[in-house]
Amino acid sequence: MKLTKIVLIVAAASFAAGSALAQEPIGEPSYLGMKRGRYVPAPAPVPETFNWYLRADIGVGFTDSSAGEEGFEHGRGNGAGFARDVTIFSNPNWYESGKDPFFQGGIGFGKYISPRFRMDVTIDVKTADRVNGDATEVFDEYTAPGGGALGNDLRWTLRDRVDVTDGIGLINAYLDLVPRGRFTPYVGVGAGMAVRYLDRTHTTTEERLDGGGNVIGLRTFSGSFNETKIAPAVSATIGLAWAITPGTIFDVNYRYTYVGSVDSTMTITEPGQATPQRSKISIDESHQHAIRAGLRWNIW
Numbered sequence: 001m002k003l004t005k006i007v008l009i010v011a012a013a014s015f016a017a018g019s020a021l022a023q024e025p026i027g028e029p030s031y032l033g034m035k036r037g038r039y040v041p042a043p044a045p046v047p048e049t050f051n052w053y054l055r056a057d058i059g060v061g062f063t064d065s066s067a068g069e070e071g072f073e074h075g076r077g078n079g080a081g082f083a084r085d086v087t088i089f090s091n092p093n094w095y096e097s098g099k100d101p102f103f104q105g106g107i108g109f110g111k112y113i114s115p116r117f118r119m120d121v122t123i124d125v126k127t128a129d130r131v132n133g134d135a136t137e138v139f140d141e142y143t144a145p146g147g148g149a150l151g152n153d154l155r156w157t158l159r160d161r162v163d164v165t166d167g168i169g170l171i172n173a174y175l176d177l178v179p180r181g182r183f184t185p186y187v188g189v190g191a192g193m194a195v196r197y198l199d200r201t202h203t204t205t206e207e208r209l210d211g212g213g214n215v216i217g218l219r220t221f222s223g224s225f226n227e228t229k230i231a232p233a234v235s236a237t238i239g240l241a242w243a244i245t246p247g248t249i250f251d252v253n254y255r256y257t258y259v260g261s262v263d264s265t266m267t268i269t270e271p272g273q274a275t276p277q278r279s280k281i282s283i284d285e286s287h288q289h290a291i292r293a294g295l296r297w298n299i300w
Contacts, residue, residue: 050112051112054109055122055296056106056295057105057293058103059255060104062100062289063099064286067162068284071265094158095160096133104126116175117176118173119171122169122172123168125168126166126288128163128164129286130163131162131164131283132160136155137155138154139153140152154206159204162283164283166197166259167194167197168192172237174187187236187238188237188238191234192232195228196230197227201223202279204268206219225264238254239253248296252293254290256287256289259285263280264280266279266281
């Protein structure tokens with residue numbers, strides 16, 4: 001009798017335990033955190049809730065531009081002992097057209113408009129481009145303009161230096177080429193204004209040379225001036241963004257920037273002239289090519 005009771009108690013306990021286990025689902029491989037036959041759902045992805053960001057960039061590149069001068073009659077030759085029968089006007093070939101390297105840095109503030117579209121406002125400043133004007137000519141010296149030759153030479157030398165520093169403000173729009181993720185290629189365009197600071201120094205010398213090439217006379221006329229001008233600017237960008245963390249993005253890109261032409265007029269004083277002359281330097285439109293890298297910080 002006692003044995004029968006023991007068997008019934010063990011059977012009842014086994015049945016109860018089996019019923020309890022049957023009510024618990026078995027852990028499934030599609031969930032993380034399985035433990036003792038129970039499942040713990042994986043955390044749901046946190047949606048991107050940032051709307052605004054700050055950015056900072058640096059870059060290197062080169063500028064393709066040219067310049068020219070007009071309005072100044074170089075060394076008109078009416079000073080005593082420096083007379084010649086030629087008046088020199090500016091020649092475009094005197095002013096170099098080249099590709100100047102530069103460094104730049106900038107900051108910006110932007111907003112995510114949609115999952116694949118964003119906009120920002122940026123301000124960049126670059127190191128100065130230098131435009132050089134150089135020329136040397138040798139002429140016969142005369143007793144007076146249109147007079148007789150003296151047998152001496154006049155060596156005329158031009159040195160014109162213009163440093164152009166640009167600060168560029170742009171409103172930019174970007175389109176991500178794929179849904180925003182860890183690595184996101186994108187393209188962008190921008191439009192705005194450039195503040196162009198021109199710093200010019202001009203010096204021309206004339207040397208009287210005897211038959212042996214010795215300097216027997218010298219005169220100099222010069223001028224300097226600086227001015228700030230405004231010009232239109234537009235840009236095109238292609239780049240790649242790397243999301244280091246949800247709040248920090250590393251950005252590397254190529255940017256082409258067009259900056260409009262400007263000009264500046266200054267006074268050049270020449271010995272023997274009662275009225276100083278005006279000289280206008282024109283800085284042609286520039287084409288800037290830069291490789292840039294920087295960070296974006298999602299802030300809110």
